[in-house]
Amino acid sequence: MDSERSLSILLPFRDAANTLAECLQSITRQTFSDFEIIAIDDHSIDSSTELVRNFANTDTRIRLIQNKDPGLVPALNLGIQQAQSDLIARMDADDLMHPQRLRMQYDYLQQHPRCTLVSCQVRGIPEDTIGAGYTSYIQWQNSCLSHQDITNEIYWESPLAHPSVMFRKDAVLKLGGYRDGMFPEDYDLWLRMIQAGCLFYKLDSVLLDWRDHGLRTSRTRGRYSRSAFDRLRAKFLAQDPRLQQGRPLVIWGAGLKTRKRTRLFLEHGYTATAWVDIDPRKMGNRIADAPVISPEAARDIADAFVLSYVTNHGARELITRQLQAMGMERGQDYLMVG
Numbered sequence: 001m002d003s004e005r006s007l008s009i010l011l012p013f014r015d016a017a018n019t020l021a022e023c024l025q026s027i028t029r030q031t032f033s034d035f036e037i038i039a040i041d042d043h044s045i046d047s048s049t050e051l052v053r054n055f056a057n058t059d060t061r062i063r064l065i066q067n068k069d070p071g072l073v074p075a076l077n078l079g080i081q082q083a084q085s086d087l088i089a090r091m092d093a094d095d096l097m098h099p100q101r102l103r104m105q106y107d108y109l110q111q112h113p114r115c116t117l118v119s120c121q122v123r124g125i126p127e128d129t130i131g132a133g134y135t136s137y138i139q140w141q142n143s144c145l146s147h148q149d150i151t152n153e154i155y156w157e158s159p160l161a162h163p164s165v166m167f168r169k170d171a172v173l174k175l176g177g178y179r180d181g182m183f184p185e186d187y188d189l190w191l192r193m194i195q196a197g198c199l200f201y202k203l204d205s206v207l208l209d210w211r212d213h214g215l216r217t218s219r220t221r222g223r224y225s226r227s228a229f230d231r232l233r234a235k236f237l238a239q240d241p242r243l244q245q246g247r248p249l250v251i252w253g254a255g256l257k258t259r260k261r262t263r264l265f266l267e268h269g270y271t272a273t274a275w276v277d278i279d280p281r282k283m284g285n286r287i288a289d290a291p292v293i294s295p296e297a298a299r300d301i302a303d304a305f306v307l308s309y310v311t312n313h314g315a316r317e318l319i320t321r322q323l324q325a326m327g328m329e330r331g332q333d334y335l336m337v338g
Helices: 017-028 048-058 072-082 101-111 132-143 147-153 169-174 185-195 226-238 256-266 315-325
Strands: 007-013 035-041 062-066 087-090 115-125 166-168 199-211 249-252 274-276 290-293 305-308 334-336
Touching (some): 007 072, 017 035, 017 048, 035 048, 048 062, 062 072, 072 185, 087 101, 101 115, 101 199, 115 132, 166 169, 169 185, 185 199, 185 226, 226 256
Parallel strands (some): 007 035, 007 087, 249 274, 249 305, 274 290
Antiparallel strands (some): 087 166, 115 166
């Protein structure tokens, strides 16, 4: 590099020859140009490495480095260590940046020095093959814009697309960088950053095309399984200050699947005062020595904090309306848990 750049782009890749050229083109066409691309080769065996090398021969902003230890987390941490800038933008080799993405995110962090991480809305591609479930997830994710939105929704799902974020390097290094383990590395980082008091924001603009396909690591690796998410969110939920105020804890959902997921949280030392269910046949039952009650009866538990674990289609919206009718505020009196 001839001089230090204002922004470092972290681009790990492995066997991504089919999409990498288009990805790199989308980066080099940005209206913001003062960046370096740290392309980390995670032991590719296809033509990806040669492709990046050819791009680097014509664009000095591209640095090709080899990942020493195989895996995404070592690649990400190596890239952070190599980054010349204090601002780091994430990118995946199968996604596409919209031309204004870097400019808009860079400007936001410059104008808001207390903000640690800024994201953006995303568009799922290819649009003709995106399923209804993934479309719904993207719509939900795109609705989480403010820091309050993100912190209130963090236990439902990951509210940020990993390749959509730009963050301050020092803040992530202070937390030890990305962690390796049987859990999603990005979700773990967001939870740790929020726990540490970092401020997040998401731009109300679609600035990334987020590719979905059957071979995505989030679909093929155990660290991204439903059980891995459940264990991770239970751990951080148990440490959330909003649940450590001594308020009576009410859990919404008394079905077998719900109770299995809830158990991961209760193992951290919490006890439910009551369980809410709409099935009249369950009324009067007891779970862990706490009664199963109706939503109407839940109104009578003074100063209750509610955790809703129900994820059936349409249930989230219905329960939200019921909780708000009871005068409860999201994040202050209840949280949705995915």
